[in-house]
Amino acid sequence: MDEVGKPGITAPRTAAIFGSTGGIGRALCERLSDLGCKTIYAGSRDGKLPKLPGSVPFAFDLTDESTIEAAASLMKDNPPTWVIAATGVLTLPDGTGPERTYKRLDPAAMAQVFALNTIGPAIIAKHMLPLMPRDEAFVFAALSARVGSISDNGLGGWHSYRASKAALNMLIKNFALETGRTHKNGSVIGLHPGTVDSALSEPFQTNLPDGQLTEPNEAADNLLRVLAGLRAEDSGKVFDFAGKIVPA
Secondary structure, three states: OOOOOOOOOOOOOEEEEEEOOOOHHHHHHHHHOOOOOEEEEEEOOOEEEOOOOOOOEEEEEEEEEEHHHHHHHHHOOOOOOEEEEEOOOOOOOOOOOOOOOOOOOOOHHHHHHHHHHHHHHHHHHHHHHHHHHOOOOOOEEEEOHHHHOOOOOOOOOOOHHHHHHHHHHHHHHHHHHHHHOOOOOEEEEEOOOOEEOOOHHHHOOOOOOOOOOHHHHHHHHHHHHHHHOOOOHHHHEEEEOOOOEOOO
């Protein structure tokens, strides 16, 4: 189908957010709590999060698989049916931003971008997908981006970021095919949240058209509404905040 439905948001009993202190991740935790989600595993680098009803903080590092494995072990007795990898990087901690030309490519910077945008979410999937129920609906979602679309790329530039998200989208498709053989009711998808007012987008908010910048709480509602409308046949796709498919 071309887009998922837009129902009211029905929260799962248990969810996990990897990246709970970012703009989108924090808003997702808050909205899930508001909607009555009984258990919200909220992961961040330091394992700290302002207390919310139902929240269970945990620490993880996208570049340290052992911390992700430990997080999955924490959840195995009460596994989430919604898992959201709300992680990613556009500008590196040292200020290195997206390359506008191939002349600025740097192997070390590219490796960092792929480690955080592609490999990290893949390792989260490696350890969380085995916890998903075989006979019930579940969602595994990772934040992607429209600029990861190859067919929709008319501008070029932002090489490492685009390539890392395109690679993530391929992994999402792979994971969907693999889990679909044994988990017929699951959905493994990518989510494009739009341009959200967060630390990630802050350096690039200048000259945005009116109405293009979304507040985190609104973005969280948009994404949760998409997840609530998913069906098993949507697995492997990337959806934007309005529920429309982002082309591969």
